[in-house]
Amino acid sequence: MTGVDVLLLALGAVAVGAGALVVGTSHLVRAGLYLVVCLGALAGIYLVLTAELVAWVQVLIYVGAVVVLLLFAVMLTRAPIGASDDLDRPGWPAALIGGGSGLGLALLLVDAFRWSTVDLPEAGTAERLGDQIFRSWVLPFEVLSVLLLSALVGAIVLSRPDIGRPAGRDATAGGDGTGGGAAGGGPAAPDDRTRTGTGR
């Protein structure tokens, strides 16, 4: 057990504990904040494993952007602030499948690697990773940029109700402001009558 191992164990324990709280807590906002702790601990593990650039990208994208987006979604869906008891389904099958897959994978990896040691490679700095990305992985990089663009367009189309409507309806509705229909109909739309009208 060297210092690196102790660091990995401690950060891993923090990550797993925060992850358990993410899937176990009954406070919606606290789940997002525990997710910050979990992702931060993972960034620490990446730093210990000499993946510098990935660690900083993790902090930037995940902790900075993804969690903020999730918290925005929590607020936009008018989630209850305190503890709420209807967040979970009765879950022994979930515990069975999740625990089974997690422990099964852990057993498989323990059996594969036992208690062996490896030397840490040279640090994955931005220079080395950029060299690899733009030399060996250029094509996946370009495909990913196209995917990001299509995801952006898809998110816009999903959140604009006036796109993709049949043309005849557009002609009848075009008179009094299509933009007003799109923007005004957004956050004010949820109504209790839609809830009762779905007949669930």
Add this chain to the structure above:
Amino acid sequence: MRPVIPYVTAALLFGLGVYGVLRRRNAVLVLMAVELMLNAVNLILITADTTATSMFPHGGQVFALFVIVLAAAEIGVGLAIVLQLYRMRASVAVDEVPLTEETPATAPVPAGTLAAGTAPTGPAPAGTDREGAR
């Protein structure tokens, strides 16, 4: 460095993510659990970058960067879907989403009344249109 420590951490995180996806009812919490699973895969990739030396040095870290980009795209589209679901149903419980429901003939029009009659093309007719087109 003992690679079994981060590997076991990643396996346990993945199990927690699977448990969360199956257990949670709130769609935003399901997305958080999906993030846990994606991060477990990232940890596997980065640890494999230290244990397996290939003809592409740092290939695991490059793949981890790609997975992070994919996660960003996924969370964008996923949150757009969740917000649209909340706009149509006023609820984000994933087990209350009707998967086989016909388009209701007498759909309530909440936006027409809420927008004070200025915009008869609220989101409710658009939502029923989208259902009809499906």
